[in-house]
Amino acid sequence: MIDKIKNYIKSKCDSYEIFLDNATQQNIEISNTKIDFISQGSSQGLGIRVEIGKKIGFSSTTDINNFKKCVDNAIKIAKLNKKDSKFEKFAISGTYKKVKVYYKDLASLSLEDCHDFINSKLEIIKNAKVNVTGGSYGRSVGKSFILNSEGVDLFNEYTINEFDYELLKGNVGYDGGDSGRGILKVDKLNEDLEILEKLKNKKVMSTLDCPVLMNYKACAEMIDSFFSGNLSGFNVQQKQSCFEEKLGQTLFSNKFTLIDDGSKGVFPSNHDSEGTPCGETILVSKGKLIHYLYDSYSANIDKVKSTANGFRGYASTPSIGFSNVFIEKGNKSFEKMVSSIDKGVIIDGMMGYHTVNDLTGAFSLSISNGFYVDKGEIKYPIKDCMLAGNFFELLKNIEMVENKQNKNYSFNVPSILFKNAKIIGS
Amino acid sequence: MSEFDKFIKYGETRGCSYVELKEIILSNTVIQTVNNDVKKLNSNDDKVYAARVLYKGSFGLAYSNKSNWKDLVDKAIESARAIKKNLQIKEAVPLKKLIKTKVKIDPSEINLKEKKERIINLGERKKYPKICSLQKIYQEALRNYSITNSYGQYFNWKDSKIAFYSDAYSKEGTEQENFLKRFMNHAGFEIMERGEEIVNSSMDMAQKLLKAEHTEGGNFPIIADQELGGVFTHEAVGHATEADLVLQNVSVLKNQLGKKIANSKVNIIDDGTKKTYGWLPYDDEGIKASPTNLIKKGNLINYLQSLETASIMNVEPTGNGRAQFLSSMIIPRMTTTYIENGDDKFEEMVSSIKKGYYLKGTKGGVVNTQRGEFLFNSTYGYYIENGEIKNLVKGPSLMGNIMEILPKISMVGKDLEIQNGGHCGKCGQTVAVSDGSPHIKIDSAKVGGQK
Known part of the structure; x- marks a missing residue:
């Protein structure tokens, strides 16, 4: 797909940038120390930035198959924009570190696994006689492409997950959480449970x-x-x-x-x-x-x-x-x-x-x-x-x-x- | 049978007691200018589809940018399966409602070039020599939103929403200030007629604030203007009446229904029918908007409900079930929340204060409904001494506790104004709301300050 877009765009402008993202998400909402609601879905989108004679245009769409319309729209916008004499070029490529952004163990968790992971944390909190009034867990597994006329040509698979909780014991509340690219350790949870005791009276x-x-x-x-x-x-x-x-x-x-x-x-x-x-x-x-x-x-x-x-x-x-x-x-x-x-x-x-x-x-x-x-x-x-x-x-x-x-x-x-x-x- | 009906039936044959299918087709335009340059000229086309089901007593949701309805219904059932609840929602009658936001000038009929020129030219910059930077943002959202459900209901809302921000930065010697003014509403391009006045007043206030003094921190009587009174209503009362927070035991207003919590002069209403930015003719569950009295003569009489919270509390839904995106969970949210007019005069409020502040505008606020603690910021104000309004002060924060401050609202004016709107955040979701109030006097509030 990215090649098709590139072939369509390259002759139409002086410089361009193609940004494509496609991800699936699972979201778990927590209420009163129980899993309260689950949603799951996917999102995809294409963002096109073009430059024609130092005039910039941007257009995006969720309908990636219809990329021609998106490109044409970005070009139309650029043509009617004011000249930006300060624009020089889009980002340039360089030496990239090889940092791990995709964790297979997180990506391969089923919805049920995510569910069990959250329940195991809720169990620890329940055992400390603490209530989780609200909270949420979200996981996203995606693919992204960035390609531009300066030679940037990048493809990534990535994982992200985030867990937030609002603790309550008696009338004392305390918020915490964890986030990262791999399976979360939630290593601050014990510390957070201890702070609740100190915040009494x-x-x-x-x-x-x-x-x-x-x-x-x-x-x-x-x-x-x-x-x-x-x-x-x-x-x-x-x-x-x-x-x-x-x-x-x-x-x-x-x-x-x-x-x-x-x-x-x-x-x-x-x-x-x-x-x-x-x-x-x-x-x-x-x-x-x-x-x-x-x-x-x-x-x-x-x-x-x-x-x-x-x-x-x-x-x-x-x-x-x-x-x-x-x-x-x-x-x-x-x-x-x-x-x-x-x-x-x-x-x-x-x-x-x-x-x-x-x-x-x-x-x-x-x-x-x-x-x-x-x-x-x-x-x-x-x-x-x-x-x-x-x-x-x-x-x-x-x-x-x-x-x-x-x-x-x-x-x-x-x-x-x-x-x-x-x-x-x- | 329409395509929608086919997949609703499919969900029902799979065991769902209720199926709701939604579709949003959205076209956004953003223009950002800084000084005389255009920094953003963006256009977006989004399509989102979602299925929500009630399966064996629990809701489940699935969403996508692709309209693969069967897959969405299957995934929504999978989501619901993991939850063990026993919700029953009240059956509704078949209904077809086509709503169209009234516009005088259809934004889609004005070309982007003209819009851009209009935005750049707003404001008489030369008249404000201390302004070093001026940023303007125009956001236009044209939305076609459809909901259809198992009860034979179909809602379609063709909406046009415009927001405009003017942020002026001033500088004199080492002093720097900025002042943001904004307006937003469900309307057409005609609302940009106010643009000139908004941009000029943001520059004017940014200049004036350079000379303003800091407030003295401590407990003082204060008068809040309509805008600050509005955000007070939203933060200090509105959130704590949201039924999900009550059910989670994180609202100080739990177990307070029918009790006197505020001065008898205080009447507070949430009303989705008001044609403001918070306008919500039907909520995201298809429930029709109507005014909900939250506080009447100082007594708490209602909470704000979604279908789910209403089912648990065994009351009628109030038309406050909202979600930011089709991918978000529906929860009770405010629409347009305001304090009703009283009969106190502004002059009498001022003359009753020996030492205090008259505070105006707001940069927003925040509340912890569990502790009942709120904080919000005014944008500027005036010092009051011996019943007279004195010098301009930089807007301080106000902090207080819901249950302690409501009885301290001792005067309520008769000059109610509802602000065009703002955005309210809760559980990671932002929705459009409005709020308002007449001038109110609070006998004692904790004012932040640098002095």
Whole structure:
């Protein structure tokens, strides 16, 4: 099929890109510690990007057999578009790592096997006298093609699965999960079940300016909320980022190093969805901003190589985002960090990350799970409190960084102790 | 016998007590411009087919981009087989309903070039010198949606949905701000007449916010405008009334039916018949929309139901069974949710506050219905001192607890406005909703702040 499309398209435009994806999915919904609903299906789609005299057009369809209509439509759109003088070419090929993206053992599970896998996890939770109020498991097995006029010609078979659960014991809730390309270990489940015990009998604390220890989950969410948009090379070029003209400047504590690497982590890939080879990009090195994230279009504008951060489905053109994120670990154990706090707070999770102001760094978020610490000891879990401050300022004042990277979906980050932030309590 | 009927019969002969077949044919257009450049000019054609069955008391679902109905029914039965439930849904009468969204200007009759030019030219950029970047996004979805089921019902909705966003970025010295304005509705291209005003007001607010002060964090009386009051209604009340959450024991409103939970001035309604972005004449299970009173004179009187939750709770479905895609599970969701008009005057709300805030607009919110805790963000506001509106402030977050805050709504205005709409996320699914409120006064709320 891909050859037929290529033969049809190549003489009609100056450059082109063909993206084809075909996947089957199984989804299992959980409610009240039981499997509640199952759906299964398949999806397929074709996305065509063309360039004619620096005019770009894009069209997609789920009706792959009717690819001619899709190609003709992309060409029609390109012809009536404005010339984009900044466009140079689509992604270029390179040396690809041989990262495993397809796990046969996951792909060969029957619907019943998936069902049994989830039930085995629910059994563990039930035995701990904990309820799973809601949750879901999804598995996707697919094939994708990316082919363009610059020589990218890639075919992949891939597997993905994700498991999320919402735990409840008494009136204490806690969310967790696992995701990856192979059969999931769900290795954080025991830890999550233990945290539930510690979160019993939450108390209100009074308003306080104090050191704040953000655990890896909270750090991952904050980094995602404040950095993914600002680091996008496209946003920087469009003056929609607070990191414009800040390259080479030391903006944060020298204890903070931020890395993006699509070839590692829970969803490793050999290339992004334009076909650019994945690899390591150091974004912030010891507090200094040294690189942005790019797809092929924005990289050409800045005369740099794409960092392989162009992501898309068949129905859209690429957008820039993080792939797998790493924060360099420090040298203190989590326990050591806690014991160093005179009066302060540990944050395990917050609510409302999408309401932050990522241009200014300002945020005020509700602390869903946290603990009050007095003289180096965890005293009690807290409720009805907010954490308010400026995240970029917090990152200038890092006291300690944990000595290990913890996995939280596509983030691999240590917990970080910040010198001072504001807790709004009673 | 139509093709649909043939496969419904097939499902029934395989032992299904109910079969539902659906088809969506969708044509999307996206135009994204940044400053004077076109960054996206995309067009999509999607076809999706799905079968949902009730087999031995459990629902099962299968979907595909190919209309292989027999295979879909078989897979849906396979999905249902693994679940052990005892659901019984109420039989409905045969019905044929053809719905067409009213449009004055059919978007498919305006060529893409003209649309693109219109979008680029919106807004008087020169009048706003501190704007450093202006992004506009136009999204058009033309959808032909059909549902047919075992009860001889057939629904077809030819819908035209348009959303427009204007995001202005301002800069002065080291200060940076942005302000997003949007509107969306089931309508034709005529709604783009509002485009000019939306783009200008996003640039105006982005400039003004450069000079705005931060709020002081703490507990204060606040007045919420219609937009913020709307998102308050949605987050602090609406979600906790969704029957699936009640059944999962994760709603603080479980066991509260018939009880007084809010000030007597508070009346809250969810109504799918309102011609807003949340309009849902028939839900995804073919249930006709009607207004549902959630809170009447402060008393909780209803939950929002799907066929399944209504069957378990032994009540009538409320027309709130929704799914984002044909591939998604149908669950109770809001449509257009609002607080009814009261009779308090805005001026009296302001003059009753010694020290507090008047907060406007919203960047969205979130709720944990199990703990009853919500948080949402205003986009900007004003400081109130000794009964007078003072300086502009950058929009802070508001946090609170559902059961504690509802009795604290002490004043309800008479200037109800329903916002054109937004998107609501739940269980990984996003659906179109609207919400609204008159101005309301809350005696004490936790306000986030940087001061």
